[in-house]
Amino acid sequence: MGRGKKISPVRPRKRSYGKRSNGVRFSIPQEEIMSPGHVACQGCGATLAMRYALKALGRNTIVVIPACCWSVIDGPFPYSSLGVPLFHTAFETAASTASGIAAGLEMEGNKDTNVLAWAGDGGTADIGIQALSGAVERRDKIIYVCYDNEAYMNTGIQRSSSTPYGAWTTTTPVEEFKSRPKKNMVEIIAAHDIPYAASANISYPEDFVGKLKKAKGIPGAKYIQVLSPCPAGWKYSSEMTIRLGKLAFETCVYPLYEVEGGKYIVKKPARKRPVEEYLKHQGRFKHLTKTGIEQIQHDVDLAWEKLLRKESI
Numbered sequence: 001m002g003r004g005k006k007i008s009p010v011r012p013r014k015r016s017y018g019k020r021s022n023g024v025r026f027s028i029p030q031e032e033i034m035s036p037g038h039v040a041c042q043g044c045g046a047t048l049a050m051r052y053a054l055k056a057l058g059r060n061t062i063v064v065i066p067a068c069c070w071s072v073i074d075g076p077f078p079y080s081s082l083g084v085p086l087f088h089t090a091f092e093t094a095a096s097t098a099s100g101i102a103a104g105l106e107m108e109g110n111k112d113t114n115v116l117a118w119a120g121d122g123g124t125a126d127i128g129i130q131a132l133s134g135a136v137e138r139r140d141k142i143i144y145v146c147y148d149n150e151a152y153m154n155t156g157i158q159r160s161s162s163t164p165y166g167a168w169t170t171t172t173p174v175e176e177f178k179s180r181p182k183k184n185m186v187e188i189i190a191a192h193d194i195p196y197a198a199s200a201n202i203s204y205p206e207d208f209v210g211k212l213k214k215a216k217g218i219p220g221a222k223y224i225q226v227l228s229p230c231p232a233g234w235k236y237s238s239e240m241t242i243r244l245g246k247l248a249f250e251t252c253v254y255p256l257y258e259v260e261g262g263k264y265i266v267k268k269p270a271r272k273r274p275v276e277e278y279l280k281h282q283g284r285f286k287h288l289t290k291t292g293i294e295q296i297q298h299d300v301d302l303a304w305e306k307l308l309r310k311e312s313i
Helices: 047-056 094-107 120-127 131-136 185-190 205-216 238-250 291-310
Strands: 061-065 086-088 115-119 143-148 195-202 221-229 254-260 263-267
Touching: 047 143, 047 205, 047 238, 061 094, 094 115, 094 131, 094 143, 094 185, 115 120, 120 131, 120 143, 120 185, 131 143, 131 185, 131 254, 143 205, 185 195, 185 221, 185 254, 195 205, 205 221, 205 254, 263 291
Parallel strands: 061 086, 061 115, 115 143, 143 221, 195 221
Antiparallel strands: 195 254, 254 263
């Protein structure tokens, strides 16, 4: 350094949603609101889902979390890996607690803060469905996100009503695997004549972020169910998380669509792959025979055709 030369302090450049210095736009907001100090399993899809959700909604957000994986992932009290206010609540009360917070904000004249109820499939499709149904029927101003890992993963991989046909869990062992189809929560909530309901997938972050941003601007209650692969519960190697999410979409096992004002908008894969390409990577399905796989393919094909007919109405 030259003698007497004034040295300016180095300030980190703020990275935000928009254009880079070279004119290229980011596809999703760049600010990281969730910190890396969480305790999730390696390859956890639910962690990616929360990271993307906070990018979409921003810091002016209050999150409500019932008993689920995320009530642990967040970190030990009094610490939190989320950079926003957070309420932990009982298993069945994510939607009702969020409704109460939204009502309190309304009484204060606060119309800008997002209230995000964030629950797993067990706390949504089973234990919390009554509170959720009430909230969406009342048109409470909340965004409800179900991160769908298709079982009660936090308490030991027990079957939920969101567990798909044929899957192994600790309560549906190989000899008695899940024999009922997955409950279709997006359709159940859409049947409440809700302003906006959608499915999403952590392997398609731009789609997920876009749907959350759309939900943010729609009055009343909104519901999004995001597929969140779980290495421990689905029994696959953690580096396969994103690939499995993509295969779920490409095989139409987990379609991506929106129901806005009763109108269906379906995202279609470039090529519909056979379901076996999705199933073969997961230990929870390794017991299936050729007949079992054919049954799943048949059910997926019927469901996909039914969904496309709804879009055409």
